[in-house]
Amino acid sequence: MYHYNNADHQLIAERVEQFGSQVQRRLNNELSEEEFKPLRLMNGLYLQLHAYMLRVAIPYGTLSSDQLRKLAVIAQRYDRGYGHFTTRQNIQYNWLELEDVPDILVELAEVEMHAIQTSGNCIRNVTADPLAGVAADEIEDARVFAEIVRQWSTLHPEFSFLPRKFKIAVSAAENDRVLLRSHDIALRLHRNDVGETGFEVMAGGGQGRTPVLAPTIREFLPQADLLSYLEAVLRVYNQLGRRDNIYKARIKILVMETGAEAFAAKVEEEWARIKDGALFLPEADIARIKADFAPPIYDDLDDTDPALAADLAKNPNFARWVRSNVDTHKQPGYGIATISLKPPGGIPGDVTAEQMEKIAAIADHFGFGEIRVTQKQNLVLPSVRKRDLYAVWLELDEIDLAAGNAGLLTDIVACPGLDYCNLANARSIPIAQRLSERFHDLEEQHDIGEITLNISGCINACAQHHTANIGILGVDKKGTEHYQITLGGRADGGDAIGTIIGPAFTAKEVDGAVDTIINVYLDQRQDGETFIAAIGRLGLEPFKEKLYAAA
Amino acid sequence: MTQIVITANRAREGCVVYLAGPGIWSKNLSDALVIEGKDAADALLSGALRDAAADAIIGPYGFPVSVNNDGITVLSQREKIRIHGPSIQIPSAREKQHVPL
Amino acid sequence: MPLLKNGQFIDDLWFEVEALDHVPADTPLLVSLEQWRQHRDALSQHVVPLGLRLANDQSPELVAEDLRHFTLIALDFPKFTDGRSYSYARILRERYGFEGEVRATGNILRDQLALLQRCGFDAFVVPDRAESEGWVAAFTEISVIFQPAADTYSSRREAVRQRPERTRARALRIISSDTVAARWAY
Numbered sequence A: 001m002y003h004y005n006n007a008d009h010q011l012i013a014e015r016v017e018q019f020g021s022q023v024q025r026r027l028n029n030e031l032s033e034e035e036f037k038p039l040r041l042m043n044g045l046y047l048q049l050h051a052y053m054l055r056v057a058i059p060y061g062t063l064s065s066d067q068l069r070k071l072a073v074i075a076q077r078y079d080r081g082y083g084h085f086t087t088r089q090n091i092q093y094n095w096l097e098l099e100d101v102p103d104i105l106v107e108l109a110e111v112e113m114h115a116i117q118t119s120g121n122c123i124r125n126v127t128a129d130p131l132a133g134v135a136a137d138e139i140e141d142a143r144v145f146a147e148i149v150r151q152w153s154t155l156h157p158e159f160s161f162l163p164r165k166f167k168i169a170v171s172a173a174e175n176d177r178v179l180l181r182s183h184d185i186a187l188r189l190h191r192n193d194v195g196e197t198g199f200e201v202m203a204g205g206g207q208g209r210t211p212v213l214a215p216t217i218r219e220f221l222p223q224a225d226l227l228s229y230l231e232a233v234l235r236v237y238n239q240l241g242r243r244d245n246i247y248k249a250r251i252k253i254l255v256m257e258t259g260a261e262a263f264a265a266k267v268e269e270e271w272a273r274i275k276d277g278a279l280f281l282p283e284a285d286i287a288r289i290k291a292d293f294a295p296p297i298y299d300d301l302d303d304t305d306p307a308l309a310a311d312l313a314k315n316p317n318f319a320r321w322v323r324s325n326v327d328t329h330k331q332p333g334y335g336i337a338t339i340s341l342k343p344p345g346g347i348p349g350d351v352t353a354e355q356m357e358k359i360a361a362i363a364d365h366f367g368f369g370e371i372r373v374t375q376k377q378n379l380v381l382p383s384v385r386k387r388d389l390y391a392v393w394l395e396l397d398e399i400d401l402a403a404g405n406a407g408l409l410t411d412i413v414a415c416p417g418l419d420y421c422n423l424a425n426a427r428s429i430p431i432a433q434r435l436s437e438r439f440h441d442l443e444e445q446h447d448i449g450e451i452t453l454n455i456s457g458c459i460n461a462c463a464q465h466h467t468a469n470i471g472i473l474g475v476d477k478k479g480t481e482h483y484q485i486t487l488g489g490r491a492d493g494g495d496a497i498g499t500i501i502g503p504a505f506t507a508k509e510v511d512g513a514v515d516t517i518i519n520v521y522l523d524q525r526q527d528g529e530t531f532i533a534a535i536g537r538l539g540l541e542p543f544k545e546k547l548y549a550a551a
Numbered sequence B: 001m002t003q004i005v006i007t008a009n010r011a012r013e014g015c016v017v018y019l020a021g022p023g024i025w026s027k028n029l030s031d032a033l034v035i036e037g038k039d040a041a042d043a044l045l046s047g048a049l050r051d052a053a054a055d056a057i058i059g060p061y062g063f064p065v066s067v068n069n070d071g072i073t074v075l076s077q078r079e080k081i082r083i084h085g086p087s088i089q090i091p092s093a094r095e096k097q098h099v100p101l
Numbered sequence C: 001m002p003l004l005k006n007g008q009f010i011d012d013l014w015f016e017v018e019a020l021d022h023v024p025a026d027t028p029l030l031v032s033l034e035q036w037r038q039h040r041d042a043l044s045q046h047v048v049p050l051g052l053r054l055a056n057d058q059s060p061e062l063v064a065e066d067l068r069h070f071t072l073i074a075l076d077f078p079k080f081t082d083g084r085s086y087s088y089a090r091i092l093r094e095r096y097g098f099e100g101e102v103r104a105t106g107n108i109l110r111d112q113l114a115l116l117q118r119c120g121f122d123a124f125v126v127p128d129r130a131e132s133e134g135w136v137a138a139f140t141e142i143s144v145i146f147q148p149a150a151d152t153y154s155s156r157r158e159a160v161r162q163r164p165e166r167t168r169a170r171a172l173r174i175i176s177s178d179t180v181a182a183r184w185a186y
Helices: A006-027 A033-042 A065-078 A098-110 A142-153 A223-240 A251-258 A260-274 A283-292 A306-314 A316-325 A353-366 A386-398 A429-438 A442-448 A507-524 A531-538 A541-547 B038-055 B077-084 C033-038 C040-044 C060-069 C084-095 C110-118 C135-140 C150-162
Strands: A045-047 A052-056 A062-064 A082-085 A091-096 A168-171 A185-191 A197-203 A216-222 A326-328 A334-339 A350-352 A370-373 A379-385 A453-456 A470-477 A480-487 B003-010 B016-021 B024-026 B057-068 B071-074 C003-005 C008-010 C029-032 C050-054 C072-077 C101-106 C123-125 C174-176 C181-183
Touching: A006 A033, A006 A098, A033 A045, A052 A098, A062 A065, A065 A082, A065 A091, A065 A098, A065 A353, A065 A370, A082 A353, A091 A098, A142 A168, A142 A185, A142 A223, A142 A283, A185 A223, A197 A223, A197 A260, A216 A223, A216 A260, A223 A251, A223 A260, A223 A283, A223 C084, A251 A260, A306 A316, A306 A386, A316 A326, A316 A334, A316 A386, A316 A442, A334 A386, A350 A353, A353 A370, A353 A379, A353 A386, A379 A386, A429 A453, A429 A507, A442 A507, A470 A507, A480 A507, A507 A531, A507 A541, A531 A541, B003 B038, B038 B057, B071 B077, C029 C033, C033 C040, C033 C050, C033 C060, C040 C060, C050 C060, C060 C084, C072 C084, C084 C101, C084 C110, C084 C150, C110 C135, C110 C150
Parallel strands: A168 A185, A453 A470, C029 C050, C050 C072, C072 C101, C101 C123
Antiparallel strands: A045 A052, A052 A091, A062 A370, A082 A091, A082 A350, A185 A197, A197 A216, A326 A334, A334 A379, A370 A379, A470 A480, B003 B016, B003 B057, B016 B024, B057 B071, C003 C008, C003 C123, C174 C181
């Protein structure tokens, strides 16, 4: 994986010192909150309902076991013994005190981690395919380009005070695991008709109040032009993005109001001026970064492993876990193992310090010391020998993280919601817990098949419920928490924004409503079609009928 | 008349505090000043805002409560959560442990 | 309010006036875009330095043809969160090759100084407490850079001039300038 060079270390060290002194000035009342707030936001420090929350960046969701161990230590030493993995591959600590934050940043720096630009109106953590480097359906390792974009965007002087936050995602695989069209900019590496690899560039996507699927503004961008083109997009946005209304300040509004074609033309105009300048990326530079992402030395194995076959035969629970949680690895004899952070009744994305330590050890023992964070708030051991999967599963079971529900109904994505977040109208975690308990039966979940269910506690949609097959949005209806259900969202290439199906439900009614929805699907599905395919065929009427049938 | 309590977060720890008197902020809701009526609350709120820097508190605002023999009761889910913490059991339900470096 | 330039607090010699009818020819004059547009002919005759101040929503593109008349462009920040002028400054330096003073006025924070400078600002109108609070040190707190900007651009032009056979610009790997030895990693 990418390792810090001297420049990176120096930047972090300087930044840690700078923020440390800013915190001191704040604690001594030399800085008012108004002056301090933009500074702490640029360092990922939020004030939430109960305490300060620090969002630590995990660039493109890649962690070494040492880094995960450090995250565990921080959870124990400065927080309440756990952390929360987010839908943008970061980790959040919820219980911090201001005066501890500089020390935390020093500790993070020791393992080449930081919280720079994880909040504020700047370019945020660049997310990438969580299975990059090992996925069978990729053409290149997306993280190479995510790293290049990360460097370019770090403390970019021109783009540190944008109209609003800016989120970039990179994928180089056939399947979209990053929610490309929900991003401000998305880059999809692909091969064109003449066999060249370059990026499809999408701009102006987003969830939130006005969900929009990003249109394509450039079908093919050569790799060498990646940074100059991005700079052109950001420069146009920085100048023309709305600053009169924070709810209209994202680039999606600018693209919508300008029109995608006209917007693309503006970008091309700026780009023409700078494309041959200092941001041009020679192949040698790209190759140098690629070398940092060279795969580990794999064993030379057959793809079919008799040990695994035997393990599958003797343990049906294990077999079920493999079915849902293990993906095809590009290297014969290896598998990609998802650690579901959604045990029945659990809090999606939360991991204790003890669990983190154990996962780090498992990664060291069985997985080249590498862990990934996914956009579904799960973790991944990207390279596990097939013969070791059973041992891994047993070890995960010891720490209650062997739920075989990846990609199934109880693989729920939920924001922290009103239990933690200042912006929330309703709680999301208890809803996730009730649903995961109600539907915990794995045989039933496998019968239901592939499905996505996301729960957001407010209109900001941090759980990305708009593009979930079943989306749940918490609202405040006359002082009580209510939940609006949307159906038909998807972020799988056939992207769509879900449709609200009717009046909101109370907290107690939600799991019954989901049950009704699932039953309509089970009753009416044809030829083994997935849930989302059935919605496409049936439309929403059958679901509305059953949900809102007169009593 | 609506009964109002003023709350904020203490800048140092980030914890929830309630206005207990002029320039006095307490972590305990039972110490909070119960203000009768919106006008009186607004007046005290301006004071709180002015004193925010000096008092090292952030983001003061007022919210309605009801008062009876048992004391002060908050009415909204949000304020309940601010008093009692998250409504769910957090993964390791224990206080911070200070592990010596 | 003090003017911070080249690491020093200096006197501001520029004048702004509401009405342009009676301006002595030897006064360094800072005019608004509206004033420039209204009195362009008269002002072009102005003997001593002429400066232009632009509002946060007035791009230098509006005066691209006229930049040669100005030795100072002042860009305003009504709120420190309004980052448009960071782009405007780079456009002035890199697109138009403007070599006069580019000044930041309005609401700017100490921790923005280094970023502003990288975008091409070389003068800053700062609050009175800037000197006592050590704002000058802010320019050197982050010494590493990860991308080219206006500060590396001028060095690049130097580099290109020195190597005439390199007619096509390439990504520069090693840049040095007076204040900062920096490179970016890609």
